[in-house]
Amino acid sequence: MLRYQMQRFIMLVAILFVMLPLTTSASAEPINEIRQLIKEYYIDDVPESVLSRSTAKEITNGLDPHSVYMTKQEYEAFINGIEQRIVGIGVVLEESDIGIKVISVIKDGPASKAGILPGDIITHVGGTSLKGKSVQAAIPLISGKENTNVSLTIEREKTDRPINMTIRRAEIHLPTVESDMLGGNIGYIRLNSFATDSSKEMENAIQSLSGAEAFIVDIRNNGGGYITAAQEIAGFFPGVEQAFQLREKNKNPAIYPAVHQKQQITGPVSLLVNEYSASASEMLAVNLKEQKAAKLYGANTYGKGTMQSMYAFNDGSVLKMTTARFYSPKGIAVDKIGVLPDVKTKKNDELTTAHYDLLLASLKDYQAFPSLTNVETTKKFTVSMTKEMEWRHLGNKSVQLLEVGGKESSVRIAVKDGKTIEVIPEAPLLSGGKYVLIIHPVWKDKKGNGVKKGIYLDVTVK
Template sequence: MKKLIWSFVFILGFFLLPVTSTQAASNEQSLIREMKEIIKNTYVGTINGNLEKATSIPEIIDMLDPYSTYFTKQEFEDYMNSINLSTIGIGVVIGEHEDGIHILQVIEGSGAFDAGVLAGDIIIAVNGESIIGRSTQETSSLLIGNEGSQVKVTLKHSNETTTTKTITRKKFTLPNVQSEILFGHVGYISLASFSEDGAQLVKKALVDLKKRGAKSFILDLQNNGGGYVTTAEELTGLFPSAKVAYLLEEAHASYTIPAVKQDTKFPANTRILVNRYSASASEMLSASLKDQKAAILYGETTYGKGAMQGFYTLHDGSYLKLTVGKFTGPAHQTIHEVGVKPDIQTTTSPIFQAHYDALKEQYAKYKKLTIGSLDIQTGKLTMKLPSALVSQIAKGHIQLVALGADEVSATAKVEGQTLIVTPTTPLSPDQEYMLLIHSNKQSKAQKGYYQHIKFEN
C-alpha cells in the first residue's frame, strides 16, 4: 500500500469551536477511506467500535475520543480564528460544566455583555435546545453565526434561577495578553489563549514591564484552554532552567521536545496562576515549569487534558482533528484526566496569595505582626498590639495594599494598644489585603511588620 503523507498542525485546545455533520456527499466515501487510514496509523486512544465497518464520518468520529473530530474547510477556519480569539458570536469564553456550559468570561461590548450575561452563568439551552451534556465545541457551533443575527440563550444563574435572553451576534476579538504593575513593582501578565503569536505577546509584555520597573512577575493562565503547541514550547524558553518543553508519546515513538531558546527571561521566582479550567497547552507549560522548578504554581489542580491533537488536511480541503499523542512534563507525571497539581493550592483567587508571597519576599526583613485580636470591617480594621510594638508602630508609616492590585488610601492611629486603620473607601469582603508597617525603630535584622487581612466567610 502506498504510504500517504498528510499535512497537519499540532493543536492543544479546550474550549474552542464547532463540530457539525456537514459533508460533501459526492466524496464522502473517499474521505472515509482516507480518515480510516490516518486513524489506523496515528491515532492514540481507544476506538469504541469496528472502524472498518463504519460507513459515515459521524460514525467514525463517535468511535474516537471527545477531542477528535471532523471539520469542513470553513469550520477549520472558524476554529483557527477562535484560537487567535477572533470570531462572530455572542462574545463569551466557555468551559464544560456538569450542569451545562460554564461562562468563564464575558467580552465587554459583545452581544452577551449588552444582554447582561455574567461570568459564572451556566448555559443550559440554545434556541430552546438543551445543551446539558454537550461539549464546548457543539455548543459553540450553536452560538456562532452571521453578524447581526440573533440567538436565544437560556441561562442558569448562581441563585439557581433561570432566564432566557435574546442575544445579537457580533464580531469580536479577545485581548489575548493584558499586563499591569501591581503594588511593590510586581509585574502581572495574563494570557487568555495559546494563540500563534501568544509567546511573542507575553515576551513583549515582559520586556515592557521590566522597563517600567517590575522586579518580580505573575503569569496568569487561569481559564486558558490551550492552543498551539509551538507557543507552549516558546513560552517555556522564557523561563530560566526550563530546558524541556514536554515529553510526547505517539502511537509508535516517544520524544523529548526542547524549549525554544529565548533572549529574555522571567526571573526564577515567577508565580504561575492556574485553575480547574486551565487546560491542554496551559497544563503543558505548567507541568514543565513545575517539574524543572522554573516557576511556582498557585491555584487549583488543572483540567486534565494531556492529549495532543494533529490536524490532517484531507483531499477536499476539509480536516480531521485527531488525538495523536499524550504528553507529560519532564518528570513523567500523568496529566491526562488527572491534571497538574499546583505547588501552592488556594481556596480563593490565587493572585491574592501569589501577590502576598511576592511582597513577603520583597520585604524579607519584615516580620509577621503578632496581634492579640483582629476585627475586620469594611470601614475599619482594628487590632490589639503587643505593648513592646506600640511605640514603633505609632511613629511608623503604614500602607494598606489590595492584593492583586495597588495601595488603598487609608489613615492609621494608635489608641493605647489598639491600632485602627481606616480606609478612605470601604473594603470589599471578596478582596484580600496586606498591611505593611514600616517601623521608625529599624535595625539591620528587623525593618517592619506585615499582616495578611481577609474577611471570614
C-alpha cells in the first residue's frame, strides 16, 4: 500500500483552454473585454448591476464561485497546482517533540540531493526553533521563492551533534499518478490531478503493474484539472467510448468521445471517491458508473458539474469563467448533486473495503473458515489436516497472507508433523491491521490425493 501522503490543494476545476489574447493597456484592467466575454459565453445570464461594477474582481465576485479574474502571478500559481508543481525542498513532514520530523524525501529534490533522510528532525530554520510548532506553521519557514536558500538544523539518530546545512529551494514536480501492486495481484493507481502528462503517467503505471488481475483507481481528494485529460483517462477503461456531455450557453448538448488508449486496464475495476473528488474527477466517476466500467467506493462526491474556460490578456492576466455544465454521456447531472458511490464506506475505509471485496471475488470457489480476531502482532498460524500429508512438495505460494489494503506479507512454513504445519510471518503483523490468510488447494496426501477446495479466513490484529 502506498504510504506516501501530503497535503494537496483541491483545485475544483474542469478547464477548457480558449486563451484568446485580447488587447488592453498595460496599466488598466480589461474591463470592457471581460464584460463582453461574460455576455457572450458565461453559462447563465448576468444582470447589468453586476456587469456595471468598476473592477474585474468585483464583477467576477457576482458570478459563480468558480469564475475569477486572476493576475499573471495568480494564474501561474493556479496552473502549478494543477500540474502538481511546488517550490520548496521536497520533504513530507509531521510534528515531533523537538521539531518537525521528515517522513519521506521526494526523489531528486533539493532535500534528497542535500542528504536529508527520512527520520531526520528539523529543529531550527534560519535560527528559528521549530519545537512545539505545527507542520502548517513550519512550512512557510521552510518553503519560499525558487532559487533562494534556507538554513536548517537537523537532529539525526546515531549522530553526536546537530547537522547544519543550507539548501537551495527549487521547483518540484510531484507525480500526478502513483502506483503499487497490492496483495492478490491487484493493481493500485492513485490519480492526483488531471494534468497535462496524466495520461502518459497513467499508461506507465498500467505497464508497471503487468500481471494485475484487477485494479483499484483512486481519485479521492482529486479536485479536477483539464477536460482533455478526463477524455484521455476515460480511454484506458475497456468499453468506454464516451467521456461526458457538455451543455454550453445557446448551444445544443454535445457528447465528447473518450480518447482510446492502446494500453488498457484489465479485469474488474474499483474506483475510490470521496467528498473532495470534484469536477474532472466527477466527469470520470459518473461516466464509469453509467457505463458500468467500474464499481464506485466511498462517499458522495463534491458536486461541481461545471466547466471553466480560460481567456488570456496581453498583460498576462486571465479570466477563468464558467461556460458549460457537464453531465454523463446519457445526461445524468452532477452539479450541486455529486456522484453517489455504489458502495458507501466509512471515511478512510475506501481502499480496504474495495481491496477486500476484490480479494473475496477471486476466492469465490474457496471455503471461508471462522475468523481470527485480536491476534498478537507475533501470531503464528497452525494448519492441521485430517490425513498424513506429503509436505515435501510445499510451494512458496501454497499459503498466502495478504494485508487488506496493502501488500502480501512474506511467510515461511515449518512442518510440525505429518498432519500439521505452522505458517510463520517473516515480519510482525501491523497493529490494528486486517489480513486474509489463504490456503490454496495444491497439497496432496501420502496417497497422492489432492486437496479439493482451498480455504481462507479473516485475521484482525490487536
